[in-house]
Amino acid sequence: MFAKIYFCNKGIELVQFARILRRFQNKVPEDFKFKESPTVIYTRSPTIGQRIFNYKQTIDSIKSNEWKSENFSCNCNDSKFVDSFHKHVITGDLRIIANKKLRNLLLKGPSYREPVNINWNRVLKEFKSGIEECQIKWTQLENKDLKTLDDWSNTIFDAIKKRVNKLKQIKRFKPRQRVKVLDRNDVKIYLENFQKDFVFVPTDKASNNISIVCKKFYIKTLLKEVGFFDTDRKQDRTYQEIKQTSEEILCSHETENQSFEVNIDKEQFQLPILLWIPKMHKNPSKQRFIAASHSCTTKNVSSLIGKCLKLIQKAHQVYCERIKNYSGYNLFWIVDNSLGVHKLLKQCDTKANNVATYDFSTLYTSIPHNKLKIQISWVIEKAFKGMNKKYIKINKFCARWSNKKEVKGNVKFVDSDTLIKMITWLIDNTYVRIGDKVFRQVIGIPMEQIVLLF
């Protein structure tokens, strides 16, 4: 069992909640299956990055009819921070922020959280709701009446109140008056004005740096990537503008997911947005485009496929090892990390004279869909045949081979045909949204889901 407490200020940790829970473990009813004290989980307040990054709002608010042509005007030329190649502001130099308080805060990096005054009333409030939620979930799990844990929850909360009263007496824990920088009026007004012209984004390969980009240049670059300004050669582009609205696509995704017996969670009813972050380590700086798909209608199908493909890769690996053992030829050249390379080099009979590494800039994004579908079907069918199994059995954490289909709980069974159908569907249903327009990715597939926090 878990007790989730929102970490509203440092007062929370001074209470030493886990200790109080352990002290009153004897208040948990005898007939409960889970008698252990709940594990404490603190949920955190937003980081300054979550509060100042405004690329999502920027992308959401793009109105395509305001972008008939690539031409636009901005004030970048007058700025000291203009990028000499792109002729617009793209900078990590925070001196561009005139407001000193805000600048000093941003220097601490996007994952920083501003300290908050201790407010004992809020501390009590958070514990109260955390304990209440825990009581509801725990009694549900035990299939017992909510009241059966009243004695436990009241005792715990009384102990917290006592502890807080004691802590209140200690001088160094007395609240000081301090306003968060991001809550100060002058900072708010400055930031709001600044964000009219500029976008705050994370920086590629430097997650602790904040980049600041001219907003109009940011939008134009995004629309250019999907060929929005290109009217004549739309056929051979990675993205194709489509006529359906997001709502229509989301609706058909719902029915199509049902046919795979896959549910879509409520918060997943959205299409991924396409965004970009600057690669400041390149000169001139380049862009990394990302489909932010951490929560969207294809997420559950794609995670299911991911688990299956891992198992299928393993099957091919085992098969190739067998071939290697009797023929001496290694046919499997996929490594998870550098350890595999070290091991291989050590086995070499002769010393390697040259070692070189290569980075592909357009590996996943240039594979034609029809070829991809044919090849992936071959890989899947061969694995099922080789393993001599009918199904892949998938639970919350992993996938296994199976021949018996027993329907129970959250376990899913997928056969070779269904898996191929799901992958075909996923390849055909890779959409990104930019403002009020939807684009379909018609060549290649997006890289592994990159999780970015908004």
Ligand SMILES: [Zn+2]
């Ligand atoms: Zn500009």
